[in-house]
Amino acid sequence: MSTQNADQEVSRAIARMKAGILAFIFAIIGGGGLFVMTAWLLVKGGPQVGKTLNLLGHFFIGYEVTWLGAFVGLIYGALTGGIIGWCIGIVYNRIVGIPSTS
Amino acid sequence: MHAETKDAIVIGAGPAGLTASYELAKHGIRSTILEADQLVGGISRTVNYKGYRFDIGGHRFFSKVPLINEVWDEIIDEDMLIRPRLSRIHYRGHFFDYPLQAGNALSGLGLIEACLIGLSYARTKVFPSRQERNFEEWVANRFGYRLYNIFFKTYTEKVWGIPCTEISADWAAQRIKNLSLVEAVRNALLGGSGKTKDGKIITTLIDKFKYPRLGPGMMWECCESRLEAQGNHTLRGRRVERIRHTQGRVECVYARTNEGELEEFSGDQFFSTMPLRELISALDPAPPDEVLRAANSLAYRDYLTVVLMVKRDKVFPDNWIYIHSPEVKMGRIQNYKNWSPEMVPDSTRTSLGLEYFLWDVDDEWNWSKDRLIDLGMKETIALKLIEENEVEDGTVVRMKKAYPIYDQFYKEHLDVIRRYLATITNLQTIGRNGQHRYNNQDHSMLTGIYAARNVVGANYDIWSVNVEQEYHEETVSDEKATGDRLIPQRVEPDIDAEKVAPDAVIRAAFAKMDPFALGVAMGLVFAISLFMATAALLVKGGDVVGPHLSLLGHFFIGYEVTWLGALLGLIEAGIGGFMIGYVGAGLRNWTMSTYTKLLKRRAEMDQSKDLLDKV
Ligand SMILES: Cc1cc2nc3c(=O)[nH]c(=O)nc-3n(C[C@H](O)[C@H](O)[C@H](O)COP(=O)(O)OP(=O)(O)OC[C@H]3O[C@@H](n4cnc5c(N)ncnc54)[C@H](O)[C@@H]3O)c2cc1C
Numbered sequence: 001m002s003t004q005n006a007d008q009e010v011s012r013a014i015a016r017m018k019a020g021i022l023a024f025i026f027a028i029i030g031g032g033g034l035f036v037m038t039a040w041l042l043v044k045g046g047p048q049v050g051k052t053l054n055l056l057g058h059f060f061i062g063y064e065v066t067w068l069g070a071f072v073g074l075i076y077g078a079l080t081g082g083i084i085g086w087c088i089g090i091v092y093n094r095i096v097g098i099p100s101t102s
Numbered sequence: 103m104h105a106e107t108k109d110a111i112v113i114g115a116g117p118a119g120l121t122a123s124y125e126l127a128k129h130g131i132r133s134t135i136l137e138a139d140q141l142v143g144g145i146s147r148t149v150n151y152k153g154y155r156f157d158i159g160g161h162r163f164f165s166k167v168p169l170i171n172e173v174w175d176e177i178i179d180e181d182m183l184i185r186p187r188l189s190r191i192h193y194r195g196h197f198f199d200y201p202l203q204a205g206n207a208l209s210g211l212g213l214i215e216a217c218l219i220g221l222s223y224a225r226t227k228v229f230p231s232r233q234e235r236n237f238e239e240w241v242a243n244r245f246g247y248r249l250y251n252i253f254f255k256t257y258t259e260k261v262w263g264i265p266c267t268e269i270s271a272d273w274a275a276q277r278i279k280n281l282s283l284v285e286a287v288r289n290a291l292l293g294g295s296g297k298t299k300d301g302k303i304i305t306t307l308i309d310k311f312k313y314p315r316l317g318p319g320m321m322w323e324c325c326e327s328r329l330e331a332q333g334n335h336t337l338r339g340r341r342v343e344r345i346r347h348t349q350g351r352v353e354c355v356y357a358r359t360n361e362g363e364l365e366e367f368s369g370d371q372f373f374s375t376m377p378l379r380e381l382i383s384a385l386d387p388a389p390p391d392e393v394l395r396a397a398n399s400l401a402y403r404d405y406l407t408v409v410l411m412v413k414r415d416k417v418f419p420d421n422w423i424y425i426h427s428p429e430v431k432m433g434r435i436q437n438y439k440n441w442s443p444e445m446v447p448d449s450t451r452t453s454l455g456l457e458y459f460l461w462d463v464d465d466e467w468n469w470s471k472d473r474l475i476d477l478g479m480k481e482t483i484a485l486k487l488i489e490e491n492e493v494e495d496g497t498v499v500r501m502k503k504a505y506p507i508y509d510q511f512y513k514e515h516l517d518v519i520r521r522y523l524a525t526i527t528n529l530q531t532i533g534r535n536g537q538h539r540y541n542n543q544d545h546s547m548l549t550g551i552y553a554a555r556n557v558v559g560a561n562y563d564i565w566s567v568n569v570e571q572e573y574h575e576e577t578v579s580d581e582k583a584t585g586d587r588l589i590p591q592r593v594e595p596d597i598d599a600e601k602v603a604p605d606a607v608i609r610a611a612f613a614k615m616d617p618f619a620l621g622v623a624m625g626l627v628f629a630i631s632l633f634m635a636t637a638a639l640l641v642k643g644g645d646v647v648g649p650h651l652s653l654l655g656h657f658f659i660g661y662e663v664t665w666l667g668a669l670l671g672l673i674e675a676g677i678g679g680f681m682i683g684y685v686g687a688g689l690r691n692w693t694m695s696t697y698t699k700l701l702k703r704r705a706e707m708d709q710s711k712d713l714l715d716k717v
Contacts, residue, residue, distance in 0.1 A: 013613035055650050059638060084631065088623045095619035 014096050019089025023082040030081020031074045038070035109133060110557070111355055111367050113342045114375030116144020117543045118533025120325045121173065122373045122550030123334055129558045133334050134367060135326075136357045138341035141319065142326050144375070145504055145534070146543050148319025151497045153447030156409050156455050158501045160422055160436045161318035162187075162311035165544035173547065174312065178324045181315045183442055188419055191714075192435075192485060193252060193426040200424065201712050202253065211252070222248035237269035244707070256426045258717050260433040261459045262507075263403060273508055274713070315444050318543075340365065342376060345384045345529075352529045371557045373550070375533035377402065377503050378519055393522040396515035400538055404467060405504035407436075408456045408478035411495040412488055417452045424714055430481040431466070432456045451494070456482060462502060471498045506538045520565065530556065532564060541567075612698060614691045621684035628679030629672045636668035 034056075041050040042065065050065025057063045060076035110126055112119045115137035123133045141147045148155050163182070165171055174182065191198040196210040208216040223246030231239040237258065242250045255266055262269060314320040326336045340357035343364070347353060354368035374381050382389060382397035422436045436455035438445035446453055456478040460467045466474070475496035482488050506512075516538055523531060532549040534541045541549075545567055552562035632654070639648040640663060648663030655661045658674040 013609060015610070015613040015615045052650070058642065058648075059635060084627050087627045088620075091623035091626055092616070092619045095622055096616045 016096065017089040017092050019086050019093065022089040023086035026085025026088075027078040027082035030084070031076075031078025033081075034073040034077030035070050038065055038073050039067075041065050042067060042070070109369060110371040110373065111136065111369040112373045112375075113355065114138075114144060114533065114536070115142040115322070115326065115336050115338070116375050116533060116546070117146050117322065118536060118546040118550040119144075119373065119375045120322055120329070120336075120550075121547040122532060122554045123329055123336075124173070124177075124325055125551045125554035126557070127329060127332050127334055129554065131371075131554075131557065132332075133329075133373075134369070135329070135334070135336040136340040136342055136355070136367065137336055137338050138376075140338050142336060142338070143319045143322035145501060146318040146322060148317030149499055151409065152411075152495070154409065154411055154438070154451075154453045155317045155319075155445045156407070156436070156438050156453060156499075157318055157441075158405065158407065158499065158504065159434070159457060160438070160441055160455070161313075161543065163313060163318070163321075163543070164311045165542075167544055167548060169551065170544040170547055173551075174321065177328065178314055178321055181320060181324075182312050183315055184310055185313045185421070185441060187309055187311055187421055188440075189422045189424065190420055191253060191257075191424045191426055195427075195486065197423070198253075200714065207249075207253075215248075219246060219248045219252075222246040234271040234275075236267045236271055237274050238266040240271040240274040241266075241713070253426060254713070254717075256428045257424055257433060257714060260425075260431070261403070261505075261717055263459060263461060270508075270510065313441050315442055317438075317442065317445060342374075343384055344386050345372075345374075345381070346386050347526055347529070350525055350527050352526060370528060372529045373553055374529065374531045375536040375546075375550075377506075377535035378516075378531065378538050381531065381536075382519060382522075389522050393518055396518035399515045400512060401507040401509060402503035402535070403505035403507055404460050404462045405501045406458045406460055406467065406474070407499050407501075408432075408458070408474050409497050409499070410454045410456065410475070410478055410482065410488070410493050412452045412454060412492050413450075413494050414452055414488070414492055415450045417454065417487060425485065427485065430484060431458060432478070432481050433459050435482070435485075435487070454482065454488075459505075467500070471496075474498045503535055506535055506540060508540065512538065530564060537565065612694055614694075615687040617684040617687035617691070620687040621680040621682075624683030624686075625676040625678075625680030628682075629676030632675040633668050633672040636663055636671055639663050640665060640668070 037053060038050065041053060054065050056073070056076075057069075060073060063069050063073045063076060109131045110123075110133035112123050112133050112135040115135045119135055119137075120142065123135055126133050139147075141149070145158050146161050148157055163174060165174075189200050191200050191202075193210075198210050199206045208219070211219065226242055226246045230243045234240045234243055238250065238255070241254045245254070258266055258269070329336065337357075339360040342355050342357045344356040345352055346355070352372045354366050355372065357365050357367065359365060376384075377400075379397045379400045379402075382393060388394065418437060419440065420437060421440045422434055424434055425432050434457040436457065438453050438455060439449075443449065458466065466477070469477070475498065478496065479488075479490070479493050483490055523529065530553040531537055532553045533546040537549060539545070548567045549564045552560070552564045552567065556562055556564070635651060636648070639651060652662050652667075654671065655667075658671055658678075661667050661671045661674065
């Protein structure tokens with residue numbers, strides 16, 4: 001293949017997303033993020049620990065700013081992040097016309 | 103007149119002819135080689151003058167073609183040396199490292215010149231020549247005009263005998279392999295661009311090369327001896343003058359001996375390494391006028407070397423020096439004992455080969471040996487490399503048609519000739535002048551091997567063997583089959599396989615993201631997420647529903663935790679998500695493409711460093 005053709009091939013190629021991998025990354029960010037935020041508030045302490053973050057309990061039943069809640073949040077965050085990542089990957093791949101393999 | 107019949111007749115005992123014969127012998131086909139000269143090796147010969155051996159120039163043995171390395175090893179295994187390479191540039195009394203090193207170049211040129219070079223470089227970067235039509239514009243666009251004038255102009259003009267403004271830019275561009283994006287990234291991430299069969303990175307070949315103990319001629323003399331032992335004779339002093347053909351087949355060739363006798367040689371297959379211009383005019387009956395005209399238009403640059411024997415054990419440490427100084431006519435100077443210590447009969451002596459690139463109509467071409475030695479001595483003394491009383495002896499060797507010229511029209515002429523030659527089915531033209539190609543030994547040999555294989559059923563296009571060829575993409579045909587046209591197969595799959603995996607990763611990583619698709623994907627996910635969050639709070643109900651989520655109303659106009667707000671949020675979060683996805687993908691694509699352009703530019707600069715070797 002000539003250099004020009006090779007370059008054209010790369011410049012025309014459209015990236016595909018591995019929906020599974022994207023879901024995994026978002027899950028780590030979501031779950032890990034929520035866990036770290038909760039833990040940070042707990043370690044910091046104070047009179048009203050995590051008043052605002054507690055509100056997530058409206059969506060994630062059982063979640064609160066306690067050590068147990070941090071682990072519950074880890075699971076919820078990972079699940080939500082995973083679903084969001086997977087959805088973005090799937091929708092993106094559908095639009096570019098490449099079926100996702102993962 | 104004496105007549106002889108053989109299976110195959112090969113014209114010329116240079117690398118291409120001898121290798122063709124060598125390959126034919128492997129397939130049990132006997133051949134006779136007709137060589138005009140008294141020495142074998144063609145341009146790659148070694149001349150022996152009173153025990154001093156020297157090449158026509160200096161012949162490095164390096165090839166990225168595994169097959170060629172195997173043949174070299176087969177012919178002279180133990181006599182092949184691995185030599186370190188040192189070659190510098192001599193310009194106005196200074197030596198400059200080659201490939202050029204910025205620090206060394208600037209210190210040799212002095213502060214003022216260095217500043218002027220810097221300014222000239224900056225100028226060409228800001229205002230480059232829009233069109234790169236000729237060699238001058240091509241090099242100046244990359245190095246700046248001042249550096250081009252010092253390091254490229256004089257030498258190139260000495261070699262080719264025409265102003266750089268008349269050399270096409272394509273010619274320079276062909277010499278610098280234009281790396282594809284994937285190759286440039288692979289080089290940047292994984293190092294050198296290719297590997298030899300045993301896995302060593304090819305770039306190291308620039309610092310070292312193989313060289314037979316007694317010069318390149320040793321390779322070709324050994325090859326001739328091996329052929330001779332198998333009954334394949336090389337007849338020296340036979341200049342082919344006439345090639346008789348009828349009904350699309352050569353019947354026989356006529357060669358003139360040194361004594362003036364004409365000998366006839368007939369055969370089934372014919373291989374020619376003689377210059378195309380001579381081949382066409384030797385054909386009997388003569389080809390159509392158009393073909394004759396095309397052949398006569400092919401031009402060649404001639405070459406002459408003055409060899410001085412010097413009473414000193416060490417003159418300079420380089421294998422050769424490029425002479426850029428415009429005051430002297432010589433283009434390069436070889437120090438043969440630095441190629442192999444056995445090139446001189448006495449280690450207290452040094453032989454220097456002064457190289458002159460000429461046309462055979464130039465005055466100097468016809469100068470006497472003594473006059474040329476005198477010129478050589480004066481120039482070498484002027485360059486302060488030797489003293490007057492140090493030269494003991496000298497000799498001169500002339501090599502006509504050393505360089506096939508690539509002028510504006512050569513390709514068209516070559517096409518006309520090729521079309522005509524294709525009508526003669528048992529004649530294959532191979533090698534450097536045999537194909538009017540600026541080939542090194544390896545590619546000349548490869549054409550010989552392919553041509554030989556073609557007569558035993560393979561189907562190689564020998565014209566496609568050239569400098570640009572990617573060696574690992576070399577294709578072969580299966581000879582075991584019945585002689586039909588066969589599908590080429592890859593050899594050396596190990597090398598390819600090693601490259602395919604990283605290449606696929608690079609391609610995937612550098613592929614563009616579709617901004618629209620990412621925009622829609624993120625828009626949808628954002629929109630649905632906000633709608634569902636709002637809906638969840640509404641369904642759950644309570645005194646004050648979702649006071650905190652309502653704060654999003656600061657960003658999404660009209661949004662609140664109501665069913666209407668949920669719908670508005672759906673639309674606005676969708677638009678916001680789309681914009682984030684679209685811009686994000688665009689930014690990522692731009693970063694990637696800027697990065698790859700930078701890598702390509704760097705790779706091209708790296709390649710340009712040894713441009714002089716390719717001149
Ligand atoms: C200055 C210089 C430096 C070089 N350096 C290198 C290097 O470092 N490494 C490298 O690999 N290559 C190098 N080369 C290139 C190398 O010399 C050639 O690629 C190689 O010799 C070509 O081989 P060939 O057989 O095709 O042609 P040639 O070497 O030209 O051989 C052709 C033979 O055919 C004979 N012949 C011509 N006409 C007739 C006729 N009518 N009848 C009978 N015989 C005839 C000639 O006498 C000659 O022996 C260099 C070339 C030059 C000029």
